[in-house]
Amino acid sequence: MSMLSSLQFLGLANCGLPNVDPAALQVNFSTSLEFLDLSGNNLGSVIPNWLLNLSSIRHLDLYLGFAGEAVSFPTEIINNLHQFAFLDLRDNSMRGELPKNLSNLCHLVELRLGDNHLTGDISVALGNPFSCLQNTLRYLDLKGNKISRLGDEIGYFKNLEYIDLSYNSIESPIPESLPQLSSLKYLSLSNNKLTGRIPESIGQLSNLESIDLSKNSIEGPIPESLPQLSSLKHLQLQKNKLTSGIPESIGQMSNLVELDLSNNLLKGVVTELHLANLSSLTSLVISSNELAIKIDPKVVAPFQPYSIDMSGCKVGPQFPTWLRAQRNVRGLDLSNANISDIIPHWFYDISFNIGTLDLSSNELSGEISLCNMKSLQGLDLSNNKLSGTFPECWKRLRQLRAINLGNNQFSGLVPTSLCSIKELSFLGLHGNAFSGSIPKCLSTMTDLAVLDLSGNKLAGRIPSWIGRMVRLNVLNLEFNSFYGEIPMSICKLEHLHVLNLAHNNLSGSIPLCFDNFIAMSSPMPFIMIYHYGFGVEVHLKSITKVYTEALQYLFSIDLSNNRLNGDIPTGLTCLHNLQNLNLSQNDLWGEIPRDF
Template sequence: MEASFRPVSFLFLAFLFLPNFLFFFFCAGLSELRCIDTERQALLSFKQHLIDPSNRLSSWTAHGDCCLWEGVVCHNLTAHVHQLHLRSFYPVWDASMSSEQFDAEFEAYRRSRFGGKLNPSLLDLKHLNYFDLSFNNFNSTAIPSFLGLMKSLTHLNLSNAGFVGLIPHQLGNLSSLRFLNLESYEAYGLYVNNLEWLSGLTLLQHLDMSWVNLSKASDWVQVTNTLSSLLDLQLSYCQLRPFIPPTPTVNSSSLLTLDLSGNNFENTLIISRIFGLCNLVSLDLSYNHFQGPIPVDLQNMTSLSHLDLSRNNFNSSIPNWLYSLSRLEFLNLGGNNLQGTISSAIGNLTSAVSIVIDLPSNRLNQEVSKILEILSRLYRLETLGLRHARLSGHLTDVLGKFKKLVRISLRNNSISGPLPVSLSNLSSWTYLDFSYNQFNGTIPQSFGQLSKLEILFIGSNMLKGVVSEVHFSNLTSLKYLSAFGNQLTLKASQNWVPPFQLENLYLQSWNLGPKFPPWLCSQRCMQYLDISYTQISDMAPPSFWNLSSQFYYLNLSHNLIHGEIPKSPLILSAFAIDLSSNHFKGPLPCISSNVYLLDLSNNSFSRSISHFFCFKVNEPKIIVHLNLGKNLLSGIIPDCLMN
């Protein structure tokens, strides 16, 4: 028995350990896999014709393993180059970001963009399926037609890469393509004569041609209708022709997302004749010229979760069937001429996360508290805009019933009464717009507890009283404050340093004087400042003028500010500057060539004007509006004025 048992045991153990042995052997071989030599040479040739100002491709060396190079992804078994990730990353605005940070990131992005031209050596990458060149700067060159020979591509992204001219029809040969993005950074820099070439892309699921000039593509409906795999179609701002096609409906039942915003449509028959897309989840028809009633055909799109009809000319009442679209999460009807009232049926939109409605033609005042009471049932609601709706009455404590609301705009209504003290309980709020109403009384000190508030608009109301440091005590996130047109007085100590860093501040008609507010000098991110008509009768300190280069808009007009503006090298460089109706004296300040509007009138500026007009005489000036009237200027008007 022992003799017969041993061979069986040996075979059993051999089969038991053979898979592990093979796996070890195979992985050991894999670890030594390097990219294919022909593909490395193709990439090096491609690099030679690229402009790489920040040396992002420094790892692309002659004897290196291209599978380890920046932006290159190889197949983990064959080592063939499968993907090229060569996009440049346009900075995304973040609410926590200062203007300086964004400017620095934008400058870094601008300097990191690839340029030059695309080398046909890419054709040697026979297995490349993913190619992303988006957000680069190919300096107004044409998209090379040889890209249409790269048959293995499934993902091609050339968006915002600086290409212009006719889109080559050869791209229609990429029969494996599932993703194609040709969104044009240069608005209308890319164009087509027709879209017939798209018919060959039968597997295409995502197509974005936003800002591409499609005005000659009269076949856009018929061609996109043939793309049976298409899920996402983005054709915003494409100058699409507003015509009625011969086919009554669209058969692309697979389509889930459709964006036709910013085109020249006017007749709503386009919606009823073309887009009977019952499976559509997202529809954007904003910024067109649609007129009349909101088309009833939309009620068949029961799967919609995102509907944007804003910035059109719809001039009817809101139809009740719209409130039956129970899956709607996002609804924007802003910027239309809608009439009538907001129905209580709006409470049926229980999935809603964001609702924006304008009713500028509404002649029937509605009680704001009643509307808000209905909307408070929408337990998921995070954003609410009821602008130009002529809502009246007082703002009660009903806002406390919104559990998730973080952004609200009740702009341009007829809401009166005091601002509720209970607003301070809404500690998650980031955006609050109560401007252009009839709120009266004082600003509650409890506003100072809204620690997440970033944007506060309460301008053009009837608020009165004193605002102190307590009102701002915990507003550490505040970036935009617009409170103009009220009768408010700010009382703060001379050494007060606000807890925020503002970017926009509009306090015209407040009482900030008589001293110049020293706390303004602590605001290192300010770009827009308007403190006109604020009863300041003091000199602006040098530390304030040192901030002047960061301003885009600066308005100190109609005060009693006196003294001289410091001389060069300080240069006023804001796009728009209004220092009129003060007591400034001395020579005119030097201004940069970027100033567009300058009003220094009704002051006591004196001496010659030659240096003003002749400063950096060889630089082209863009100034369009200039007012130096009612000063004490003298001398000869120089020839430099001709510049």
């Protein structure tokens, strides 16, 4: 490149360059080069000297440029090169405080320093009210660092259009000066430790299109001025401590696409006025609040969202008829919503697009018919009062990946129509009144990660083909009437985290091959196959807990309350990850292994 004296643009992103040799990039073009992209390469941990000679450089991209090595912030770049309009040093494991001389970059428009380990005070780094940077900076990305303070000085940067300070350690209220950023379009302060209230003056940010204040400790009411943000498309306030009700005027935000107010302390009633003009809405999430949903059944909502989540709100007692006009819903969660009703026939007619459906923890009764739900992948109807038989049309629902029908009133044989769903990974039929034996056709469902048939009236021997389900993480057959020996083939289930065969009539000895449960012994945890956040009930002594993501950290074997005999296998002592082992109420003899 020594001959390219007029070169202005050089793109070398993701070229797998090792420590770039200065001889490979001579300084002949040092006065001409304006654009340099070295992202996704390996420059070692030291800034090459040739880089500091690029006196005309305006665009420098070193995103992932140091190949994961821990480096200090390259202050030499700022000291030597003052012409930057664009600087990207994201994801370089940079440590230390934000440099105090960032304010010297008087031409800087876009600053990207996200996903590092930088600390300090943004205000100190960006300069005082007279800093030239306040007139140029439009884009600020410092997400994923360890920044501790955001002061009112941020209000000096009136040309900022984009601010991302999410995933830091900011412990302070939202700056009162924030509404002075009249050009701001995007604001994310999520995953910090923000306190206090959302300023009422936030309604002055007339150009704001997206605001994310989720996962903080913000208190107080939702500002009445918020609906003044007529350009707002994304509003995320979930997982805070917001109180009072949702302002009715929020229903006038016609450009709003995403609304998430979940996991707060909101109270009051949500009516059709809250939805009046939300014609652009595609995601409505208000779950885990103390809200009562009282929408006039005659009103046709003006939106067609893809996602509706009102779990934990009081939607019932009737099944919400306003859903009848919704034809585009892909995800619907009305769990724990105080619904005491049957699932109306019209619901099955309009739910052909639904991919995930959660109606668990209500008091739904009657039979279920899912024949039209050809897009359904995740179904949770657990903890209701549903009964009847399973329609044969389930054979056509081959896209299903997770089914939880636990704790209902289903009876009869385990339906063989389920066996046609070959790629099912979660099957929960626990807490019903199913009888007979485990159907042999389940042996073809080799993708199952969770099989819970506990709390039924099943009998017979545990089939030897259970060993074909080599991806099982959870096998729960407790509280049935299985008899005979535990099949040796169960030891092929090396990914098991939870094995529960308690409260049956099993006899014989505990298989010596239990030390084949590699997930329970390996220091490297297995990645669990996990779908749709469905909970798995696990009984530990007299306590029943529901595990979701934490299931990957649980390791348990429960063989209690059977008629097992013989010695306790010493191989159990190899299961170093095991947290719960219950062998009580059996006929075991011999010594307790010394290495327990």
